[in-house]
Amino acid sequence: MKKRLGTIAAAAILSLANIAHAEPADFEQWVAGFRAEASAAGISQSVLDDALNNLSINTRVYELNDNQPEFSRGIWDYLDSAVSATRVANGRTKYQENRALLTLIDQAYGVDAEIIMAIWGLESSYGAIMGNYDAIQALATLAFEGRRTGYGRSQLIGALKIIQHGYANRGDLKGSWAGAMGHTQFIPTTYLAYAIDHDGDGKRDIWNNLGDVFASTANYLSVSGFRGNEAWGIEVRLPTDFDYALADTSIKKAVVEWAATGLSSIRGPSLVDGFDPNIRGRLIIPAGASGPAFLVFENFEAILKYNRSTAYALAVSLLSEEIAGRSGAVVAAWPRDDRPLSLSERKDLQQALKDRGYNPGPVDGIIGAGTKKALRSFQQSVGIPADGYASAKVLEALK
Ligand code: NAG
Known part of the structure; x- marks a missing residue:
């Protein structure tokens, strides 16, 4: 019993060490330094006062930022929920409800309505889950320390510019823990570059105004190379x-x-x-x-600019087919009996490739071009399809 307690205590200390972050006093000091940087970037004193006075860290943001999942889901599991019957049905209803507005926006930006609906459905379940974090606080927390300080700093400056331009008020800037805001989850720099004031009221209101939401999303896709009436x-x-x-x-x-x-x-x-x-x-x-x-095709690449995950772009594409009344079903079967590798297994795979004399690059668990190339060479040498896909089965074959 004593020994078990000891082990648990040691584990607790270890995990505390993992998530321990600097003291609040350090944060105040950091804010002071950041104010100078933001001021040099042209942010006014009144905007800085409004946004940063009495700002504190949000520790929940650290928990989420530190959480790099050990296990990854198969793309089929992701697609099952991303293109669920409920999301399809809600998408069709929303399409009907907003048909006139969507037609105008399609004409202005050349982006098919069903694609805008699909992005909306995936980003916030059509506005149901937009995130309720104060974006300024969340981004300052990320900027202060952790693995995304560069991102946090530049997005925080972006958020301050949004306020300074008068596009939105300080209190409007609500979003996800990582600072993605509104119905279609724009991060501040995307917002600054592409958000649209569709109804001309002086605000780019991606939180409450669906015209602004759809026009902003369509504009970003259009600038990313989307071409209307062309297949994904x-x-x-x-x-x-x-x-x-x-x-x-x-x-x-x-x-x-x-x-x-x-x-x-x-x-x-x-x-x-x-x-x-x-x-x-x-x-x-x-x-x-x-x-x-x-x-x-090119439209798929445009969707990837929005979020660079293949699973995401495929989900948007298939959901859009269903919303338009076509079939978004995938005909061939997914290999549900195989499974994607966990982070430690991906490292095992890279090490095994190395041990066999291939060069997958660093053993970091990231399956990039180098790992895929090495994997293909291995697969070729043993006469299995050289697809470079890291699964439980190929790891088995390597060991
Ligand atoms: C996404 C952004 C994208 C950016 C990427 C990487 C939106 C809609 N998408 O959240 O522009 O390239 O993060 O930071 O803002």
Whole structure:
């Protein structure tokens, strides 16, 4: 019993050491230094007083910022909830309710209404969950210390500029713990660059005014390269003995060229039917060779500017199909019997590749281009599809 208590106490001290952060007095000192920096960046004394006087740290922000998950979910689990029946049904209702406004915005920005609805649905469940953190406090907390101080500083300056321009009031700036604000979760620098005052009332109100929300979102997508009436992509079928080296972010080809490599639409024989044959795209296999494959075009890249996760962009794309009344179902089965690797297993995988003489780069648990390349070489050498996908099965094969 005594020994167990000792172990628990030691573990508690260790985890405290992990999350211990500097003293409040240090924060006050930090604020003083930051005021000088913000002032040099052109922020007025009155805005600084209004925003920073009596500011304190929000310790919950540290807990969330420190929490780097050990286990990651399969993309299929994420998609199940991102494109749930409820989110689809709510999206269709919201589309109907806002049809006139969305038509105006589509005409002005060239962004299809169903895409705006899908982003809204994923970012805040159509305005139901926008985050209730004081963005100034959350960003100051991140800027003060931790693994995102640079981000926190620049976004805090951005938030102060929003107030100074009069686009929003100090008290309006509510958002997620990481400072993403309003219905479609703009971070301050995105807001400054792309938010729109659609109704001309002098505010860029992404918290309460749906015209401002939809116009801001459409404007950001449009500037990111979105083209109206163009497909995000298509689920494809790959020929047997396909060269998986072609499924790489650096390889873009026209639809006709992809068709020549043997790709077809999963829903019909011809890949080019219904597409401009010259539209260019890249092939993604988010769960490796044993899962679905998609050819994705420029609009998919534009959605990735909004949030750079493939799972997110795929969810927006599929949800938008459903909201528009088409099918967003993925036809091929996800490899639900396999599973993505945990952080420590990803490091094991990199170490195992190293031990076998491959060069995955640093053993950091991040599956980047180097790890994928090394993994493909290993897979090739043992005669399994060289998809570079880090799963439990391939780790098993490596050990
Ligand atoms: C996202 C931003 C994106 C930025 C990325 C990385 C929005 C809608 N999206 O939250 O612009 O590149 O963070 O900081 O603001």
